[in-house]
Structure formats: structure tokens, C-alpha cells
Amino acid sequence: MKNDKTHSLELLERRKKIVANGVGVFNTATVAHAKGAIITDLDGNELIDFAGGIGVVNAGHCPEPVVAAIREQAGKFLHTSFNVVTYEPYIELCEELVEILPHGEHTKAMLVSTGAEAVENAIKIARQATKRQAVICFTGAYHGRTMMAMSLTSKITYKPDCGPFAPEVYRLPFPNVYRYKGQRDEDTFIDDELHRLHESILNTVDFNCLAAIIIEPIQGEGGFNPVPKRYLQGLRDFCDQYGVMLIMDEVQSGFCRTGHWASWQHYGITPDISTYAKSMGSGLPIAAVLGRAEIMDAAAGGSIGGTYIGSPICCVASLATIKYMKEIDLNKKALVVGKTIMDRLNKLKEEYPSIGDVRGVGAMIGIEFVKNNDPKQPDAEICTEIIKGCSENGLIMISAGTHKNIIRILSPLVITPEQLDKGLSIFENQIKKASNK
Numbered sequence: 541m542k543n544d545k546t547h548s549l550e551l552l553e554r555r556k557k558i559v560a561n562g563v564g565v566f567n568t569a570t571v572a573h574a575k576g577a578i579i580t581d582l583d584g585n586e587l588i589d590f591a592g593g594i595g596v597v598n599a600g601h602c603p604e605p606v607v608a609a610i611r612e613q614a615g616k617f618l619h620t621s622f623n624v625v626t627y628e629p630y631i632e633l634c635e636e637l638v639e640i641l642p643h644g645e646h647t648k649a650m651l652v653s654t655g656a657e658a659v660e661n662a663i664k665i666a667r668q669a670t671k672r673q674a675v676i677c678f679t680g681a682y683h684g685r686t687m688m689a690m691s692l693t694s695k696i697t698y699k700p701d702c703g704p705f706a707p708e709v710y711r712l713p714f715p716n717v718y719r720y721k722g723q724r725d726e727d728t729f730i731d732d733e734l735h736r737l738h739e740s741i742l743n744t745v746d747f748n749c750l751a752a753i754i755i756e757p758i759q760g761e762g763g764f765n766p767v768p769k770r771y772l773q774g775l776r777d778f779c780d781q782y783g784v785m786l787i788m789d790e791v792q793s794g795f796c797r798t799g800h801w802a803s804w805q806h807y808g809i810t811p812d813i814s815t816y817a818k819s820m821g822s823g824l825p826i827a828a829v830l831g832r833a834e835i836m837d838a839a840a841g842g843s844i845g846g847t848y849i850g851s852p853i854c855c856v857a858s859l860a861t862i863k864y865m866k867e868i869d870l871n872k873k874a875l876v877v878g879k880t881i882m883d884r885l886n887k888l889k890e891e892y893p894s895i896g897d898v899r900g901v902g903a904m905i906g907i908e909f910v911k912n913n914d915p916k917q918p919d920a921e922i923c924t925e926i927i928k929g930c931s932e933n934g935l936i937m938i939s940a941g942t943h944k945n946i947i948r949i950l951s952p953l954v955i956t957p958e959q960l961d962k963g964l965s966i967f968e969n970q971i972k973k974a975s976n977k
Contacts, residue, residue: 574601629855651850655791655817656684680762760792763941764906798902918943
């Protein structure tokens with residue numbers, strides 16, 4: 541890696557002068573071009589990407605079939621609005637999504653542009669299907685930054701002075717085994733959390749008013765916390781018992797990241813409605829809401845959608861992405877990449893008590909840093925230091941978690957063994973350096 545960062549620093553200074561401060565800066569890397577798992581910055585430095593555009597490039601940066609599909613479609617038409625003029629890429633993509641992500645015997649889909657937009661529409665569909673208003677969400681949740689999505693999002697730092705928030709939103713503690721189990725065994729902890737869920741309709745919200753429960757099977761921004769399997773199955777039973785829509789937000793965990801098209805496919809249950817975005821389009825803004833046909837059709841004409849729903853450019857990018865993922869068996873690659881990462885970091889965890897937990901499903905892996913090996917003492921400072929050290933040595937990483945004490949790994953799943961080994965070595969060296977101070 542070169543040391544010169546002149547052009548990158550110049551660009552960052554221009555950003556500071558012209559871009560609103562509220563737009564987050566998670567890493568100070570720049571990009572001139574990118575391919576696979578490598579980003580080349582404005583000064584020619586090659587950086588290994590362990591952030592993946594926040595989980596957007598599971599199939600890698602600029603996969604050739606996706607680039608070719610975009611170029612071809614750009615020469616045909618760019619926009620008509622699907623509401624006004626119907627086009628085949630939208631229909632074909634919905635057909636493909638229903639095939640790989642079936643919700644019962646008959647599934648329907650709709651396309652939008654972002655994960656937050658998908659969540660907003662999923663809530664509207666659930667409310668119309670049940671004729672109820674209330675929604676239960678969870679601590680640590682991240683569902684976006686539009687108004688309903690922000691109301692569902694847990695992290696306060698995303699919400700300063702933005703209220704009043706959407707009404708009829710109720711929050712339960714996410715069953716975070718590592719942080720909250722304490723002296724209980726895991727089964728007892730899950731039993732207690734399911735009891736809390738059932739009590740919520742007595743002390744939090746009347747089930748006759750409850751339209752939906754929305755959950756990330758594996759929390760993203762909240763810290764890569766997988767929901768315990770038995771808890772999610774109990775949540776499915778609860779929703780069935782009380783006629784509540786179970787919505788699963790798969791925006792960050794979908795499209796091969798965990799070794800399945802959606803992480804809910806690991807759990808032996810099916811949601812009523814689910815949402816997708818990020819790696820669905822290899823970087824183009826495309827998102828989807830899927831659900832049982834009778835639920836999706838409960839939404840009144842014109843009540844869901846928008847001008848840019850399912851841009852034809854984005855649709856062909858998504859179709860090419862899915863085809864490419866199938867051809868190279870990206871779900872299988874996720875399991876291989878994930879095992880390599882877990883094996884390396886679990887070995888390091890035995891040496892360094894600063895690593896409180898290494899967890900994840902497939903290649904969606906989070907490393908939680910704590911003080912005194914205590915889950916209740918998050919260590920954001922060491923996390924920041926490690927990320928900074930990695931950046932200085934050619935590795936792009938980002939944090940997660942309410943306390944910013946978790947480093948998440950979202951490398952492209954097409955990363956080569958050599959690139960993965962080099963990236964993990966940089967990461968391990970920075971953990972050792974920061975832990976030995």
C-alpha cells in the first residue's frame with residue numbers, strides 16, 4: 541500500500557465544506573474505482589473492503605454481468621414510472637424474488653428504491669391487512685431514517701430533534717443472549733423473554749390493536765445479534781395466535797450474506813411480510829417487499845409505491861445480480877468465508893479478554909469489545925482505535941451497536957482466500973496492538 545493520501549485528503553476537505561454535517565462519516569477512505577473486494581482510492585492505494593458498502597456488495601464491486609446488464613438497459617429506456625407504463629424487468633424481478641423467497645403457496649411482491657422505503661410500505665400493508673394500527677419493534681433495531689422507519693429504529697443518535705415520531709409504536713427488549721442472559725442458562729432466558737412477549741398484550745398494547753411485529757432475525761446496526769431460534773419460532777406462534785403480521789427486515793442480512801437468500805430461512809418459519817434491499821442490486825437503489833398474496837393485496841390501489849418504484853435500470857441490475865449469485869453459488873461461498881472468519885477470531889478471543897463475543901450466521905459476523913470481559917461494559921474506545929489502525933494499513937472496516945463497541949465484517953463474498961487472509965491478519969494485528977496497551 542502506498543502512503544500518499546494527498547488527493548484523498550483534498551476530497552475529504554471538499555466534502556467537509558459542502559456536504560451537510562449530518563451525513564455520517566464512518567470511514568475516511570475514498571474511491572476512484574473498485575472491483576471484487578478491492579477499493580482503489582484517489583491516490584492509487586488498494587484497500588481491502590470489509591465493509592461492503594454496509595452490506596451492499598455481497599456479489600463484489602462491479603460484477604461484470606451486472607455492469608453489462610446496466611449498460612444494455614441504459615440504451616433502451618431509463619424511466620417511465622411503473623405506475624404509468626408497465627415494463628418486463630419489473631415483472632421478471634418480482635417473479636424471480638417469489639421463486640427464491642416464497643411466503644406460502646402464493647406470494648406477491650412490490651419494488652421500491654430503499655430499505656427504509658420497503659419498511660414504510662410493509663407497515664402500511666400490515667395495517668391495511670389487519671385493520672389495526674399498533675406495531676411492536678425491538679431495542680437495538682435499525683429499520684431506516686424516514687419517519688416511520690426512524691420511529692422503529694432504536695438508536696437515539698439517529699433521532700436528535702427529529703420528533704414527534706410516529707404514534708402506536710411499542711418496543712420490547714431484543715433477546716440479546718450475550719448481553720442479557722446473565723447467570724441464566726439460554727433456555728431459561730428465552731422462556732423469560734417469550735413470557736415478556738405474551739405479557740406485552742396485557743401491559744403494553746392490546747392485541748386487538750396490534751397490526752404487526754417487525755424484527756431483524758439478525759440485527760444489523762444493532763450489533764449483529766442473531767435472534768435465538770426458539771424465540772423467533774415462539775414469535776411466529778404468538779403472531780398466529782393473535783392474528784398479528786410478522787414482518788422480517790432482511791435489508792442487511794439478505795441475498796447470500798448468511799448462506800441463504802434470507803436469514804429467516806435458517807429458522808424453519810416463514811414471515812407474513814419481509815423486506816429486502818442492499819445486496820439485492822449490487823449497489824443500485826432497489827428494494828422489495830414480499831408477502832403472502834392475500835396480505836399484499838389488502839393494500840388499496842395507490843396506497844403503496846411511488847414514482848421511482850422498481851427503476852428499470854435497477855431491476856435489470858438486480859436480475860443480473862441474482863443470476864450471478866446462483867451461477868457462482870454465493871450462498872455456499874458465504875459459509876466458507878464465514879467459517880474462515882469465525883475460526884480465526886474465536887482463536888484470538890481465547891487470547892484477548894477485550895473480545896467479549898464473536899457471533900454471526902454465515903458471513904454476517906460481529907466482534908464485540910468489552911472491558912473486564914464483562915458484557916455490561918462496552919468498550920467503544922478500543923473499537924475506534926482498531927478501525928483507525930486498520931484504515932491506516934489498507935483495510936476498510938466499520939462499527940455497529942448501540943454503544944459502537946462492535947466491529948462488523950461485511951466483506952464481499954467473492955473475496956479471494958488471499959485477500960481474506962491478508963485482511964484478517966491486519967485486523968488481528970490491530971486487535972493485539974490495541975489490547976496490549
